[in-house]
Amino acid sequence: MPTIFAKIIRGEIPADIVYQDERVTAFRDIDPVAPTHILIVPNKLIATVNDVTEDDKLLVGHMVFVAAQLARQEGIAEDGYRLIFNCNQHGNQVVFHLHLHLVGGRPLGPMILKPRE
Numbered sequence: 001m002p003t004i005f006a007k008i009i010r011g012e013i014p015a016d017i018v019y020q021d022e023r024v025t026a027f028r029d030i031d032p033v034a035p036t037h038i039l040i041v042p043n044k045l046i047a048t049v050n051d052v053t054e055d056d057k058l059l060v061g062h063m064v065f066v067a068a069q070l071a072r073q074e075g076i077a078e079d080g081y082r083l084i085f086n087c088n089q090h091g092n093q094v095v096f097h098l099h100l101h102l103v104g105g106r107p108l109g110p111m112i113l114k115p116r117e
């Protein structure tokens with residue numbers, strides 16, 4: 001079953017694509033949590049970070065490189081930003097097609113809230 005992200009990559013459903021090459025596609029998150037919220041997605045299906053293989057190491061590095069380029073393009077590189085991979089249930093992963101969140105454009109606060117005592 002193709003994921004919703006596979007359909008975006010193939011142009012079958014609309015998305016605000018900000019970058020695409022032969023290895024990755026980047027588009028704006030449909031429900032942004034900050035002024036800049038972009039997802040960097042490999043064009044080939046990898047379900048989760050757990051499924052990244054030795055052969056994918058350059059691809060995942062390329063995802064990070066593209067994220068840094070986009071951060072500069074968005075004008076948020078100097079102030080800073082956050083890159084997030086969510087994995088499986090505890091990571092609150094919703095779409096099972098690997099993606100790197102690029103989030104910035106405002107102070108983001110601490111990374112994870114501690115559970116209440």
Ligand code: AMP
Pocket residue numbers: 004015027028029030031032039085086092093094095096
């Ligand atoms: P995650 O929890 O890491 O799996 O995040 C999935 C992200 O995909 C969420 O931030 C959603 O808002 C985003 N998302 C889901 N469907 C779409 C879509 N059609 N276009 C853009 N972003 C989407």
